[in-house]
């Protein structure tokens with residue numbers, strides 16, 4: 001049965017999708033089977049994994065799965081990714097499209113927050129990990145993810161607003177987990193992303209992080225063009241030729257190994 005991890009932060013652009021996608025690659029490199037669930041109407045994870053929604057040839061996405069409000073229905077939305085082997089053999093995707101925005105208005109319907117959990121019921125039993133990419137909000141779409149997941153991971157930048165938003169994400173989970181019928185849900189790890197060691201302001205923020213998040217800070221990832229290039233070209237970092245890309249790819253593989261260790265303990 002898959003261990004589910006929702007990746008979030010209440011601030012945009014902190015690397016939620018980058019982490020979801022490259023961590024899926026890292027887990028696959030560690031031999032794990034991964035299901036990526038895209039819970040953001042921007043559908044960035046879907047595109048970066050090689051998926052394109054076509055109005056002419058529509059397929060079910062996470063939006064239809066949530067709307068259906070039926071146990072196990074997300075199985076119909078699982079699709080192959082566009083990457084090469086071995087990733088294509090180990091990673092599958094439940095994609096998003098902009099229509100996911102329309103699920104937000106259903107928030108007031110009784111039980112609506114449990115619909116992703118219901119849709120995923122039994123669907124990820126054959127995977128080792130399910131990674132759920134959240135939008136930069138604490139609204140209904142993120143709440144659907146938090147209600148369905150075993151654990152949360154937060155990505156942040158060493159910038160004031162991103163750190164504050166990470167605290168909001170953590171405190172929201174602590175306050176709302178029971179309401180989401182997921183008591184005990186916590187942020188198990190923080191990934192500090194886009195670190196620029198030349199910036200004094202970053203050093204200042206980095207120094208303060210242990211006071212806020214203690215030993216839950218899993219790693220620091222530098223700001224590197226290769227990471228952006230991988231996202232733009234919809235590829236795993238290992239598919240890029242540069243040495244930087246290879247080094248960053250190893251970082252995500254190491255991060256994946258740490259997560260495997262943490263979640264099997």
Ligand SMILES: Nc1ncnc2c1ncn2[C@@H]1O[C@H](COP(=O)(O)OP(=O)(O)OP(=O)(O)O)[C@@H](O)[C@H]1O
Nearest residue numbers: 012013014015016017018136194223224227228231
């Ligand atoms: N470590 C990094 N080095 C360089 N570029 C990065 C790094 N991490 C993320 N990026 C780039 O920054 C942009 C934002 O990252 P990403 O899309 O992962 O953030 P996000 O938190 O998912 O954003 P959103 O809140 O919009 O969903 C992307 O263009 C991505 O390629």
Ligand SMILES: [Mg+2]
Nearest residue numbers: 016017040044
């Ligand atoms: Mg994103």
